[in-house]
Amino acid sequence: MNKYDPATIESRWQARWEQDRTFKAPNPGDPGFDPDKPKFYVLDMFPYPSGVGLHVGHPLGYIATDIVARYKRMRGFNVLHPMGYDAFGLPAEQFAVEHGVHPRVTTEQNIANMTRQLKRLGLSYDWDRCFATTDPGYYKWTQWIFLQLYGAWFDPASDHARPIHELIADLDNDNLYIGPDGELVSPYAEGFEGIGGVPAGCRRYCEMTRREQRELIDSYRLAYIDEVAVNWCPALGTVLANEEVTNEGRSERGNYPVYQRPLRQWMLRITAYAERLLRDLDLVKWPESIKLLQRNWIGRSEGTEVQFSMDHSPHAIEVFTTRPDTLFGATYMVLAPEHRLVDRITTPQQREAVDAYKKQAAGRTEVDRTADARKKTGVFTGAYAINPVNGWKIPVWIADYVLTGYGTGAIMAVPAHDQRDFEFATTFDLPIVAVVEPPEEWFEQRASAVEALQGLDLDSLRKRYAENPAVFGQAWEGEGYGMNSANADTSLDALPTERAKRRITQWLEEQGLGRGQVQYKLRDWLFSRQRYWGEPFPILHGEDGEVRPVPEDQLPVELPDMEDFRPEASDDPDTPPRPPLSRAPQSWRIVELDGKRYTRELNTMPQWAGSCWYYLRFTDPNNEQRFAGRQAERYWMLSHRADGTEHRGGVDLYVGGVEHAVLHLLYARFWHKVLYDLGHVATPEPFGRLFNQGYIQAYYYEDDRGVRVPAEEVVDAQGRPAMEVQDEDVEFFHEGRPVRRLYGKMGKSLKNAITPDHICDQYGCDTLRLYEMYMGPLDQSKLWNVRDIIGVHRFLQRLWRNFVNEQTGELRVVDSEPPEALRRLLHHTIQRVTTAMNTMAFNVAIAALIELNNALVNRETLEREIAEPMVLLLSPMAPHVAEELWQRLGHEPSLACAPWPEYDPAMLEQESVELPVQINGKVRGRIRVPADADDKAIEQAAMNDEKVAASLNGREVKKCIVIRKRMVNLVVPEDG
């Protein structure tokens, strides 16, 4: 083989790596494990094995992590670099339904195909660690983790999860009592100290019936059943998580309508972890933008909970507000239509109107609501509440602009200082009272916007505002000094917002009417799905309502074989959900345990479950005793800093797309924290460092009906394939019909996918790897451009010719000394490539290697001193050609663990340097001075330069700025 022949080289080395288990990562205790090396865990977000396989967008991240893995091995790390498949879930099931095959069969086929594709890319995974979330040996432990959640509760006092039996013990021993609303009351808590016996209004656990006890305990579990309003999608035959529903109120997958309806479902208490999920973002090195997305999703807000008593009614309405300082301006209240008090407080006269409104609100999907452009609607309940600070009797309304799921589902409306309330008050002619003084600028801005206010001076505006804020046309939502805010007891007048908030909250606390409170947007995680292709719950239901976990030694609960695994889809939103497992054989559904008959839970877990902990399984994928051996988990998840201290960083580098910013990453962190609290894992966070790769985008084409056509079939007017045409303003055609060119993320839905196989066939995977890395910064999205691939391919060909004489097939490498300049260039290249590796700027690393390679063109021979480091520098990015050359250079097969080249800093030092000379910041000449010249000498040299002297034209140099080894700047007075 004389010419560069990627096909031969690549298949040979891939076979070799597989045969030699070159990339096997031994665990502590395994043969070949070297305890002296530090560890590095580099992980990809594992793919979903879809029927169409990979397109060139998938490997972008995989190639990057592979380069890091290979680089770290050469740097002397034990590298864990695994790959697996996230194979449960809707798409696999739908694919199976469409093709009439069992999802297990299609999933296995898809996995086989994707594995083949991945192996062709020469990725250095430890394939012995590969698994799919659908393997019973894996989901056994997914079920086990679910049981950990089921068997735990969140103790707010210690701020972490504890085994549920500890709660039972505390209740049994009267360390805790049960309050009137089922809350846990500690006799040692403030206010109860020193008082013996049961606190007022509380009950003892031992005095409850067994059923009450069970219900109480169940209500504290991290996994619990609740009747909640869920997103029911009849067309898919399943309920969906909030995250799986679009803003338009349709299913993310399939775009079917979604309806709200109450159902009994498994929930996971992620809200208990809201604060820690937020706070611990400080522990991880993630892109700020992703942290921000998570913070927004968690949606923490600080405020005050306030009780409003009712006029002529024993009920009280509890509201949450972030602006307690505006309490004096609360002129009415609004309940969400679904609020539990609505029916109880509505007066007979208003009942009909309220019922009608409730019905209408329930039937309204998000689409309808947004279509209204947020027009405020609502109905008066006929009831009145009492504003606790000033005793005003204020009307209670219901309106759908108040959401059930947030806060208490009820608000105090302060129309003067909340735009939504202002609009509502204006629509229904409710009173508006100003209690915060806006700043001057706002008055000025309003005065120019509102006709009735034009020409008024500031004092008149203020006076006007105090009398009638409605005239100003909008609410002032900012901060300011309090006004109109005093009662006999306390006053917020003239207090700035922050202080007013504190004072009124304190006052409310003293009166027993409220307290400071933190609210989160985050809701508990709806965990049931009415699907077949998911993990079965390890849960049994007794006929008496008992919920019982499947004993650990009976895990996994395997999916039953079923002929018909289709969900029961329907167009009727009122169809009750019927999980496919309800049609499973009776032998599966009915279980006898300790002489008692149970029915299995028939729902399955959502797709996110399997991906919540796969990174842990990779540390010890074949362990049958534990989800991962303690030692293996600790070894790969903990590391040590240079000073020897323990770093609980988890996965050292996790690479994947931004689309998982909130869902997968939040769920996985939640599970991890539960496992951490229960002592099963060693780190508080799973992923110490996260990196988001950009998308590969590509052109796609739509015909005049807006139907997308396959991009590879589109041609221009000359009949050339559209993919090879780059110019703007070209007309394109598909089967003779004109089509429009658009631009978007590569994928199946846009019909613009290009498979990596295609590129590998044409150029080899080293070229594909280089090209994907050379396209630009890893974290940016970029356009797939076939035409540019040739550039990196030429680089590899040229590299080959620099090493190998194509005529004779002989190596050009010799043992003589290289010229000094070349040696310097090499060391400079080592430095550049090393820096680039550390910052994952692989495009820059490749550019540096191309430069070095270009300097070798047209030389008859190549010195070993240059050749060997060069091959090593290239090897993480183009490993096949590097291995081939390394072997031809006379080395033992793999360079996978060869030491990374070091550069000699002395080689980067030049004896003399060329400096640009600027005059007033513009380059006017160049001088060459010794590298160690001092400022004076450099200044003198600059002044002596002919061109500089000419440009100076006799002007006096007022100042000379010398930056060593960079430039000289002479400051002179401006000419003329």
Added chain:
RNA sequence: GCCGGUGUGGCGGAACUGGCAGACGCGACGGAUUCAAAAUCCGUUUCCCGGCAACGGGAGUGUGGGUUCGAAUCCCUCCACCGGCACCA
């Protein structure tokens, strides 16, 4: 509407911590080689003005301003595109 990101030649992009803008690649143009083509090799390629040329002058990193001896880089204004959230009290 709110939050975040990005904006550099014909194209993808480079530029340490404020210090020579346009590395490297694509494309284009010119040349060598070739019967010819492909491949390969050499050269030119930000724009404008002057010059046969070597070269000289000016402008220039989305817009306008500011800080600085010096700004792609820092600050403010606006614009465009991309992404997230969206009645969250």
